[in-house]
Amino acid sequence: MEGLTVFTEMLAAEVLKTTPTKNKAALREAKRGILDYLASALAGREDAGVLKLLHAIEAEGGHPVAALIGQNKRANRRQAALVNGFMGHALDYDDVHSDVRGHPSSVILPALFALAAGREISGKQFLDTYIIGVEVMARLGQAFGTISYLQGWHNTSLLGGVSATFAGARLLGFTVAETQNAVGIAASQAAGLRVQFGTEMKPLHAGLAAQQAVQSIELTQQGFLGSAAALDTTSGYLAAYGGQEISEATRKALLENWGDSWRIATPGLWFKLFPFCSAALHGADAARQLAKLQLPVENIANIAIIFPPDGDAALIHKHPVTGEQGRFSIEYVVALALLGQAYTLEKFEAKAISDQAQQLMKVMSRKYDVHHLPDSQAIPKGRFTIIRIAMADGTVHTREVSVPIGSPGMPLTDAELEAKWQDAAPDKNNLEKVPATIRVLEKSSLNDLMALL
Amino acid sequence: MEGLTVFTEMLAAEVLKTTPTKNKAALREAKRGILDYLASALAGREDAGVLKLLHAIEAEGGHPVAALIGQNKRANRRQAALVNGFMGHALDYDDVHSDVRGHPSSVILPALFALAAGREISGKQFLDTYIIGVEVMARLGQAFGTISYLQGWHNTSLLGGVSATFAGARLLGFTVAETQNAVGIAASQAAGLRVQFGTEMKPLHAGLAAQQAVQSIELTQQGFLGSAAALDTTSGYLAAYGGQEISEATRKALLENWGDSWRIATPGLWFKLFPFCSAALHGADAARQLAKLQLPVENIANIAIIFPPDGDAALIHKHPVTGEQGRFSIEYVVALALLGQAYTLEKFEAKAISDQAQQLMKVMSRKYDVHHLPDSQAIPKGRFTIIRIAMADGTVHTREVSVPIGSPGMPLTDAELEAKWQDAAPDKNNLEKVPATIRVLEKSSLNDLMALL
Structure with missing residues (x-):
């Protein structure tokens, strides 16, 4: 030079x-x-x-x-x-x-x-x-x-x-x-x-x-x-x-x-x-971990989805009606996982969301935690999503993800x-x-x- | 509303x-x-x-x-x-x-x-x-x-x-x-x-x-x-x-x-x-007023062209070689006027500038005046161009323009x-x-x- x-x-x-x-x-x-x-x-x-x-x-x-x-x-x-x-x-x-x-x-x-x-x-x-x-x-x-x-x-x-x-x-x-x-x-x-x-x-x-x-x-x-x-x-x-x-x-x-x-x-x-907004990917991974517990959804009392402040800014649909809106809805993404449904492309098309998913979304609410410290490899920096499921019998199940699958800290395999x-x-x-x-x-x-x- | x-x-x-x-x-x-x-x-x-x-x-x-x-x-x-x-x-x-x-x-x-x-x-x-x-x-x-x-x-x-x-x-x-x-x-x-x-x-x-x-x-x-x-x-x-x-x-x-x-x-x-940069229009009008005096150009000792600071920023060619460059040259614009030549389109084409104009441009210099106050209708606000011609015999001719022909303060006629x-x-x-x-x-x-x- x-x-x-x-x-x-x-x-x-x-x-x-x-x-x-x-x-x-x-x-x-x-x-x-x-x-x-x-x-x-x-x-x-x-x-x-x-x-x-x-x-x-x-x-x-x-x-x-x-x-x-x-x-x-x-x-x-x-x-x-x-x-x-x-x-x-x-x-x-x-x-x-x-x-x-x-x-x-x-x-x-x-x-x-x-x-x-x-x-x-x-x-x-x-x-x-x-x-x-x-x-x-x-x-x-x-x-x-x-x-x-x-x-x-x-x-x-x-x-x-x-x-x-x-x-x-x-x-x-x-x-x-x-x-x-x-x-x-x-x-x-x-x-x-x-x-x-x-x-x-x-x-x-x-x-x-x-x-x-x-x-x-x-x-x-x-x-x-x-x-x-x-x-x-x-x-x-x-x-x-x-x-x-x-x-x-x-x-x-x-x-x-x-x-x-x-x-x-x-x-x-x-x-x-998965074909939805990257701001929902952390929550999707947490929800899929919880799905392995095979919780009976009818026994869920409520679900808290916890972000850092503004961590959900891109997720503009809290009450999505179609799968297309569901691309920007953490509620829909979490519901699908807990219902044992895969994130296929057709789940995010401009078609009505199932009644089952709508029912489950009703017990969800978003919360924000200023003090929580995420993983140092979090992407974007400082991001996390915690999903806390409270069952009707008082049991609580919690999972947190800061480094979603596919991000550099947890890369996709070639397969x-x-x-x-x-x-x-x-x-x-x-x-x-x-x-x-x-x-x-x-x-x-x-x-x-x-x-x- | x-x-x-x-x-x-x-x-x-x-x-x-x-x-x-x-x-x-x-x-x-x-x-x-x-x-x-x-x-x-x-x-x-x-x-x-x-x-x-x-x-x-x-x-x-x-x-x-x-x-x-x-x-x-x-x-x-x-x-x-x-x-x-x-x-x-x-x-x-x-x-x-x-x-x-x-x-x-x-x-x-x-x-x-x-x-x-x-x-x-x-x-x-x-x-x-x-x-x-x-x-x-x-x-x-x-x-x-x-x-x-x-x-x-x-x-x-x-x-x-x-x-x-x-x-x-x-x-x-x-x-x-x-x-x-x-x-x-x-x-x-x-x-x-x-x-x-x-x-x-x-x-x-x-x-x-x-x-x-x-x-x-x-x-x-x-x-x-x-x-x-x-x-x-x-x-x-x-x-x-x-x-x-x-x-x-x-x-x-x-x-x-x-x-x-x-x-x-x-x-x-x-x-x-005229088909050149608007920053040269004030000077063009001043030069055309001076041209009416029919000064013999061979008797001109020097020409000062005076702007407010940065008033000539768009006029990037002090030594133009072609008429096209002359569109961004106050020197060329002033030279043409004093030589009695009209601002026709072909004067601003990509052809060599005449020797006569080149000679005249050599006696010109740009100066800046921080204190001078222009006309309140000046366009843009605060803009002026003064042309001061010093003849070999010591005579000085000066013209100033703040409101060029064609601008709202001095509109073109329909003709x-x-x-x-x-x-x-x-x-x-x-x-x-x-x-x-x-x-x-x-x-x-x-x-x-x-x-x-």
């Missing part, structure tokens, strides 16, 4: 020159990330929002060059990034990264798939690019800290478009100058408000960010000129969204120890086993991840082919995988 | 119910605004960036339903909004509004033209809608004050997408709920960084904002659901970009005296007579505005037809005008 003074240029230089697939842990997690994204997108393929987006892009028209996952349709690159990004995040079933405070793969992978369509890209190049995209997004997340989130933005899109653009530039072999230019175009489109949580716009943020990355790359290919220093200066991206206090020192920290380890593996992606894929995949012919192709992706062409989408 | 508690809903209700064309001053300025936008866009039709955008949308494909102004081509609505927005602002020749601190018409009109394509819209409905779009944008600009600008954003796009979406909802007869939804989708895409000033991205901000408005309207038409309260709450648009201090009181002020007068007329749009149109229009058959059609637009169909674009 000697001699370079523009931070945007320094970061672009790192992004273009490193090959993280040399790192075995990063390579393994990248493959798992691709399978998890495809499972999440396929699980969301019939979400109501997908159909609306398909109508919208049909009205627009466009050259059909890039696949819409699970739709047996193609669209132009920009549209494919939009729809595939939405689908990945539609059910809140896709991966999370604690440094990002958001969802990396549903932005980065749809952008990369769209840009790769119809081109010869090696599996290794694709994997390197994806790992680097997650790296940039996690480092940007660390740079912003909680500032951007508290100010009102959704990190998935705020960081995702810029990160996916860095990755896209690397995928297509851009020069450093072209990369700076594309990132500048993307930085000038960074957006996405948290006020959208609980609406279809939340998952669309992933699609919009992926779309911005594709458009920024394509405009750069046409020679369209933007700022080469969009991550620098007091009127740039970091200063505008992170506050003017984002200093030169913070920028340098973004580059420190680049390549020593990769954030896709350390701390790692958090894969979800669990493949089971998630198998639950979601519509084409039973591909049940084995897709995981098998991903397993050797670094030795093959990306087209071997894209042909199966 | 009684009974309503959601600000986004209250603003949507006002937007949908008022008919500002009843106000004669507003109606007149709206017609002038349309002619000025068309002149600015046609003047920019051969800008290098336009060709790059045309290549990009050709690669995307799309149903050709909406006209690209001056291109004899059509594209889908989203693409037309993008290109027509860029073209309007390409030369920095389009209107400015002091409350907006940016360019309203190059966002609002391209979005409205794109949405109107192929539909039956009355001229009156179009004019009402445009006036309301400018009204919302100016009021949002007042709400943000200087906060968003200082933090790093470009108001043209930051406010433009949301304002054009309010207008688009009105144009197509949306309900209040649909309007809230569309505005929510647009608010979650608001962006555009000032770091782009001096690049092709600056005018593209206008195009991107117009594109966001079209996409937000079209997604709403497909039933896609976003937040209905995006201008409310601490995680909404006003709080995120304007700081959490944007309070309930500020929101109420946004609605105060709605319809008493219209900001498109009071204070009014600032139309530019001057039509001359701007005639200079820009490529099709000499339309020289008369377009202004004549606009003159009676409130009594005719918008298609009468659109057929001429």
